[in-house]
Amino acid sequence: MTSTAAPDETVVVVAVFTAAPGQLDALRSALVEAIPAVHEEEGCLLYAIHDAPDDQIYMLEKWTSAALLDAHGSGPAVARLQELTAGLTAGPTQVLRLSPIPAGTAEQGLL
Template identity: 35%
Template sequence: MSFVIVATVVPKPESRDAVREALLAAVPQVHTERGCELYSVQEDEQGFVFVERWADQEAMAGHAQGEALKTLMATVSDHLAQPLDVRVLQPLPAGDPDKGAV
C-alpha cells in the first residue's frame, strides 16, 4: 500500500529565496531514494507544499531518516517561520484510476 505525504514549509519572509533553493536542490536526491513514487514541490504566497507518494511504510521511514532530508532540514531549519506541517495520508482512489489518486 502506498502512502501520500503532504508537507507544508513556511519560510521567514526574508529567507524565502534561500529556502526555495534548498528545497529544489533536495528534490533530485530524493527521487533516487528507494520507494519514491512522487516527490514534488509547489509554491504559493505562504510558502511551499510538498506532495509525495511512497511505495510503502518502509520507504517512507527510509526517507524520513535519509541523508537528503537530514541535509535539507539542517539547511532550512533556522529559516522557517513555523515548524513543518506534515500529514501522512492513505489514498482513497475513486473514479478514473488516472485522475482519482495521487
C-alpha cells in the same frame, strides 16, 4: 509519524514549509537543492514542491510503502534537507501522511 496505510499500499505526504520573513527565495533554493537526492531513494514515486500563498511552499510526496517512507524520514537525504533549510522557516514543517481513497478512474482518482 505513524501511518494509516497498509504495508503494501502507497502513501502520499503533504508537507507545508512556511518561510521565515524575507527567506522565501532561500527556502525555495534549499528545497530545490535537496530534491535530487530524494528522487534517488528507493520507493520515491513523487517528490515535488509548489509555491503557495502566504510565503509557503507545499511539498507533495508519493511513496510505494510506509516502510520506505519511514526509511526516507530517518535517512541522509532528509538530514541534508533539514541542514539546508535551518533558519529559513518560520516554524516546524507541517507534515500530513495520507492514504488513498480510490474514486472515479484509476488515472484521475488516485495520486
